[in-house]
Amino acid sequence: MVERGRIENRIHRWLDIRFPEYGQAFEDIFSARSLATLRRFSTPSDLLQLTPERMIEIWEEYMSRPGGLRGKRKAIELLELARHSVGDTFALEEDKWELTHLVDEYERIQRIVEEADEMMKKMLPEIPGSELVLSVGVSAPATAAILAFGGDLSKLSHGNQLLRNAGLNLAEKSSGKYKGKIKLTKRGNSLLRKHLYFTVFRLLPHNSAFQALHTHNIEVKRMTKMQSIMKLIGKLARMLVAMARQGEEFSLAKVQLTLAA
Structure with missing residues (x-):
């Protein structure tokens, strides 16, 4: 849990520097849609190369129901935030590599936590x-x-x-x-x-x-x-x-x- 908190803080800090407006689109930046976004098009410059339809296609690789009215609204909102972002663009490719590894590490720890929770739920009735x-x-x-x-x-x-x-x-x-x-x-x-x-x-x-x-x-x-x-x-x-x-x-x-x- 401590390690997961450390990774979460580093991801928050990354976004504060590179895409400070991101939290306006995602209240929970560790939701499935948000993690897919961070993995594939995390910066304003990445987003501005995509259409809402293409974003939904990419989200579909990670989510069972990425589209619909909600998905379309979220894609349009991200594009609007990207157009007016004041995020830092210096050494962007290196930092994108770092974020990818942070997301990988977060998802790895999250799987371990979920497995531990499932094991705990099975053991609790015996206590x-x-x-x-x-x-x-x-x-x-x-x-x-x-x-x-x-x-x-x-x-x-x-x-x-x-x-x-x-x-x-x-x-x-x-x-x-x-x-x-x-x-x-x-x-x-x-x-x-x-x-x-x-x-x-x-x-x-x-x-x-x-x-x-x-x-x-x-x-x-x-x-x-x-x-x-x-x-x-x-x-x-x-x-x-x-x-x-x-x-x-x-x-x-x-x-x-x-x-x-």
């Missing part, structure tokens, strides 16, 4: 409690990380124990006569901490109960977004431990009744 965590909407990799680094959740007496394992409990940082601020200890597993944070971050667009509490925290309790997310991490930890101890899967109706408590 006690995994179906309960998955029922909340937690991803397979995050579920595996929470159970691997958090241990058997059914043996924890309270969600705060899971937070302590992640270093997400609060403590006063003091020394001698110095009275410091109360902050997160971070004296726990950093990967568990990371996955709990990103799990809440990814649940917010899809879980109506968490959305409602997040809105309440911000609009009624006047918390910042980050303060609300940290509070939701605590709520998630307590909920996961309670579900594991009771052997019950996630129930949206039940949670909506208790989230404000």
